[in-house]
Amino acid sequence: MKKIILRILVLISFISAIIILIIQISKTKQVTATSVENNVEPKNEVLSVTLEPEKPEIDSKVTDWDLILVNKDNKIPEDYQFELQTIEKGNQVDSRIVQAITQMLADARSAGLNPYICSSYRTPETQVDLYNKKVKQYKALGYPQQQAEIEASYWVTYPRTSEHEIGLALDIVSNNYRTLNEEQEKTEVQKWLMENCNKYGFILRYPTDKKDITKINYEPWHYRYVGIENATFMKEKQFCLEEYIEYLK
Ligand SMILES: [Zn+2]
Numbered sequence: 001m002k003k004i005i006l007r008i009l010v011l012i013s014f015i016s017a018i019i020i021l022i023i024q025i026s027k028t029k030q031v032t033a034t035s036v037e038n039n040v041e042p043k044n045e046v047l048s049v050t051l052e053p054e055k056p057e058i059d060s061k062v063t064d065w066d067l068i069l070v071n072k073d074n075k076i077p078e079d080y081q082f083e084l085q086t087i088e089k090g091n092q093v094d095s096r097i098v099q100a101i102t103q104m105l106a107d108a109r110s111a112g113l114n115p116y117i118c119s120s121y122r123t124p125e126t127q128v129d130l131y132n133k134k135v136k137q138y139k140a141l142g143y144p145q146q147q148a149e150i151e152a153s154y155w156v157t158y159p160r161t162s163e164h165e166i167g168l169a170l171d172i173v174s175n176n177y178r179t180l181n182e183e184q185e186k187t188e189v190q191k192w193l194m195e196n197c198n199k200y201g202f203i204l205r206y207p208t209d210k211k212d213i214t215k216i217n218y219e220p221w222h223y224r225y226v227g228i229e230n231a232t233f234m235k236e237k238q239f240c241l242e243e244y245i246e247y248l249k
Contacts, residue, residue, distance in 0.1 A: 058233050062248050065096070066201070066227040068166065069245050072153065072215050075160045084121060084167055091120035094167035097201070097225040101170060104200035108192055115189045118178060118221075119171035122164040131156045154217045169205065169224045182208075185220035197223055198231035203241065210240040 060067060070076055085095035093101060108115045122130070134156045138148035156162075163169035173180070174187035184190055194204055203226055208218040224241065226234070234244050 058229060058248075060227075060230055060233075060248060062245050064227070064230075066168070066225060067230060067241075067245065067248075068168070069241060070161060070163050070166060071242065072157065072161050076165055080166060082167060087117075087120070089117065091117045091170070092167060093120050093170065094225070097168060100200045100202070100225060104193075104197065104202065105172075107196070107200075108189065111192060113189045113192055114175040115172050115193070116175040116178065117170055118173050118180075119164060120169075121167040122162065124159055124165055127156075127159045127162050127165055131159060154215070157216070163205065163222075163224055169222060171219075171221045172223055173221050180219070180221055182218060182220065190220050193223065194220070198235045199228065201225050201228040201231050203231050203234055205241060207240060210243075213242045214240055 062069075068080075083095040084092045085098050086092050087098060087101060088105070105115055105117075131152060134152035135145075135148045138151045139145065143151060159165075164171075171180070172189070172193060173184060174189035177184065177187050185194075193202075197203065202223040204220065205222050205224040206214050206216040206219040208220075211217060226241065230244070233239075234241070237244075237247075239247060
């Protein structure tokens, strides 16, 4: 009888052991499953963040009228159309920028400064004349024709490659110092314009450190209208127009 009881006890403990083992295994599986889930979850989160489309920082298109790129490689389209309007002292600009330029000059004057527009819209004929004059100057200095043309192009762009021909650019100088050279940047007028022009939608089109890209010498007097948002964004990112257009593409 004792033997039978003993066998039963052994059997019971054996069965219990098996039950405990099964429970343990199932728990381990659960833990593994949970940990796998946990591992996968954050991965999914990271993936979803990566796949979310990048938010555009600025809502401008390269086809916007105020972002037209005119340079040595981008001639003014033959069918380009715009309306001219006369502002102070007989200067003409694209009618869409009249308010901006008028306000900028008025505010500069309110700040006690004396800006003077020395060039605005130019007819294609004027651009040709200016360019030929510059070539002549270099030839007088002894440059051969081809070299004179290249040197001239750093100052006066070839006809149909100047922003002055579309009325979106103005050369503004200090009335007290009308010479177009680097000294111009030291005038109070230029300091003010460089600091504030973006608030009116203008950029200094040919900055000193972008000559390699613009292919135009530093011109601390040539301002180009691009709109307030674009001008401010470009200022923040320190983009010249060529770089900004690439950025938007
Ligand atoms: Zn200019």
